[in-house]
Amino acid sequence: MSELSPTVAESILSRLFPPTCVLCGAPGSASGRDLCAGCTADLPRNLEACARCALPFDTRMPPGTLCGRCQRRLPPFGRCLAAFRYEGVVPSLVVGAKFEGRLDLARLLGQCLAEAVRGSEPQWPEVLVPVPLHPKRLRARGYNQAHEIARVLGRELSLPVDPLCCSRVRATPPQSGLDERERRRNLRGAFEVQEPLRWRRLAIVDDVVTTGSTIVELARVLRRAGAERIEVWAVARTP
Numbered sequence: 001m002s003e004l005s006p007t008v009a010e011s012i013l014s015r016l017f018p019p020t021c022v023l024c025g026a027p028g029s030a031s032g033r034d035l036c037a038g039c040t041a042d043l044p045r046n047l048e049a050c051a052r053c054a055l056p057f058d059t060r061m062p063p064g065t066l067c068g069r070c071q072r073r074l075p076p077f078g079r080c081l082a083a084f085r086y087e088g089v090v091p092s093l094v095v096g097a098k099f100e101g102r103l104d105l106a107r108l109l110g111q112c113l114a115e116a117v118r119g120s121e122p123q124w125p126e127v128l129v130p131v132p133l134h135p136k137r138l139r140a141r142g143y144n145q146a147h148e149i150a151r152v153l154g155r156e157l158s159l160p161v162d163p164l165c166c167s168r169v170r171a172t173p174p175q176s177g178l179d180e181r182e183r184r185r186n187l188r189g190a191f192e193v194q195e196p197l198r199w200r201r202l203a204i205v206d207d208v209v210t211t212g213s214t215i216v217e218l219a220r221v222l223r224r225a226g227a228e229r230i231e232v233w234a235v236a237r238t239p
């Protein structure tokens, strides 16, 4: 049997399973998203944030304002875009996509991120690179949520996804509870880039950016391998 094209398959699926809001159960959006208009409007969009690292600001700032940390030292990526603040219902959506095998939530988050990217006048990259998981963790979890989100994003934005150009070669202990310096040390040597790197302009895709040490380290090794322009596109950023 020949494979159905994704759009035909999607329209059949959406007739069989009409989009339903994952948060309140109301009918989903007309564009086939599993989120109703009301719940979409309630999501904490990360509009007031550092222009480089997406750190949420408490108050309104002039466009282009940098946080204190980026003023002290610019990160090795050009810009991090985070669709949402990691608060309200966002953590439950992200945790579901990450640890509970809810690939429907990964799809929804990818769709939301695509919309945020489209609205942000991005520097279009050649490729999307999901933050890699260590093979051991990938085996345990069965999937990499960043890759699942990147897959949806790639389809929505017509960009290829390259999950193989870099890998996580060191399983790092959990980062929570560590301060910034310890996190950096913890991550040193964690990533390896397959050389030669084919890409010059890329967007790293992640689910949540916490302190930013992971994306800083990954961007650093990608730059060393020849990447010239790197953006980070993430679903959410912690305050």
Ligand SMILES: [Zn+2]
Pocket (backbone or CB within 6 Å): 021, 022, 023, 024, 025, 026, 035, 036, 037, 038, 039, 040
């Ligand atoms: Zn809803």
Ligand SMILES: [Zn+2]
Pocket (backbone or CB within 6 Å): 050, 051, 052, 053, 054, 055, 066, 067, 068, 069, 070, 071
């Ligand atoms: Zn910043």
